[in-house]
Amino acid sequence: MMKPGEMQSRLDAISVDNGVPYGRVHELFDAEKKHGLQITRFQGYLSLSDAFKSFFLETAETFNSYIVPQIRSPLSEYHAMFFPRLFYAWQSLCGFERLALHGYPLQAYAGLRNIFDSVQALSAAAQGFVDSYAIEGVVPGQPFDPAQMKKLRRKAEKEVSLLMSGSKSGLTQATIDELALWDSLFDFEVHGGRLSLANAQGFMRGTERLPIFPQFRERDFAMFMNRYCEIAWMTHRLVPLVQPPAIPLDRQWKEKWQVIDESFGVVATSLTKENGKAIGAAIVEYVNAKFPFAADSVFPLK
Numbered sequence: 001m002m003k004p005g006e007m008q009s010r011l012d013a014i015s016v017d018n019g020v021p022y023g024r025v026h027e028l029f030d031a032e033k034k035h036g037l038q039i040t041r042f043q044g045y046l047s048l049s050d051a052f053k054s055f056f057l058e059t060a061e062t063f064n065s066y067i068v069p070q071i072r073s074p075l076s077e078y079h080a081m082f083f084p085r086l087f088y089a090w091q092s093l094c095g096f097e098r099l100a101l102h103g104y105p106l107q108a109y110a111g112l113r114n115i116f117d118s119v120q121a122l123s124a125a126a127q128g129f130v131d132s133y134a135i136e137g138v139v140p141g142q143p144f145d146p147a148q149m150k151k152l153r154r155k156a157e158k159e160v161s162l163l164m165s166g167s168k169s170g171l172t173q174a175t176i177d178e179l180a181l182w183d184s185l186f187d188f189e190v191h192g193g194r195l196s197l198a199n200a201q202g203f204m205r206g207t208e209r210l211p212i213f214p215q216f217r218e219r220d221f222a223m224f225m226n227r228y229c230e231i232a233w234m235t236h237r238l239v240p241l242v243q244p245p246a247i248p249l250d251r252q253w254k255e256k257w258q259v260i261d262e263s264f265g266v267v268a269t270s271l272t273k274e275n276g277k278a279i280g281a282a283i284v285e286y287v288n289a290k291f292p293f294a295a296d297s298v299f300p301l302k
Helices: 004-014 023-041 043-070 077-101 105-126 132-136 146-164 173-190 194-205 218-242 251-273 278-290
Strands: none
Touching (some): 023 043, 023 077, 043 218, 077 105, 105 132, 105 146, 105 218, 132 146, 173 194, 218 251, 218 278, 251 278
């Protein structure tokens, strides 16, 4: 059997390009760096994204240092289920943003769909539209059954979708239609990478070389950037729920939350007011109606 050292030596030997070990990979890294430099033109987006991430980090630190020491009695069992999903959403947003910055915005865009599904379910559960256990496909006290779990989870997902953005949502029909289109575009990329494949049309026609290295395309990055801001806004709306009813955070924390919340609203509104895209107004209606949380919101809701 080949030893690890021998395997690495063989790989090193076949990967030299013009005398540079793994030289072709360095070309890829250089292309990723160049793509990242193009993003610096979007200063407003970068400032908002970094403020959102910074505030979340501050909140997590404050929760550990200020809230936890003051907890005197057990919190709701749903609180422990809420936190991991919220952290997962934030970490995923950070990860997909890094992917987009380095040259893979449509792959990152596809990943946002899963975060949306998760935060939408969290909001529905926080408002009592659906049970938190149902989201996981779990029936407390019943034995583990993978098939039954999958069935229950899918049922809950459909119900959440209908109540939050579908026919039972109470949203205007225009917003329901826009959100359906918004969702279908995610499907286009998630299932088959069809938006990404559109970038290879020149190659398919025989007029261009196959695009291998990351190339900055403003349309592609804008798709990611807009959806990122929208889903980050939804995630931000959930952050105040880290506060137990008897342990609210201070005024300065709430003012910071409000500044970021209003900024996300400005970005969404500008899509309609400045660019004529109906999705901006639809997102504003959806977030305000279906993520109705504010800096004073606590968990569980009263």
